[in-house]
Amino acid sequence: MPNPHYRSTSYRKIHTKLPSGESKIHYERRKNNRAVCAICKKPLQGVKTNSLYKYSKTKKRPERIYGGHICHKCLETLIKQTLRGSS
Numbered sequence: 001m002p003n004p005h006y007r008s009t010s011y012r013k014i015h016t017k018l019p020s021g022e023s024k025i026h027y028e029r030r031k032n033n034r035a036v037c038a039i040c041k042k043p044l045q046g047v048k049t050n051s052l053y054k055y056s057k058t059k060k061r062p063e064r065i066y067g068g069h070i071c072h073k074c075l076e077t078l079i080k081q082t083l084r085g086s087s
């Protein structure tokens with residue numbers, strides 16, 4: 001039985017064969033999916049998804065309203081619609 005933290009689904013198993021001929025299971029963290037826009041589903045620019053512990057919050061996503069959730073094009077159209085009074 002593996003260690004309790006390796007039983008999580010965020011780890012993937014890698015079956016390896018050692019030089020001695022013995023087969024072992026290595027555990028590797030799964031990578032996160034790419035961040036996508038909540039409206040048009042295009043991949044977001046400037047959003048980090050892996051090894052997040054290394055970076056500060058301001059370096060993980062753009063520093064604007066809805067940064068890291070919707071793309072700049074969708075934000076532009078939303079702002080225009082609200083200013084023109086048509087939602």
Ligand SMILES: [Zn+2]
Binds near residue numbers: 037042071072073
């Ligand atoms: Zn979008």
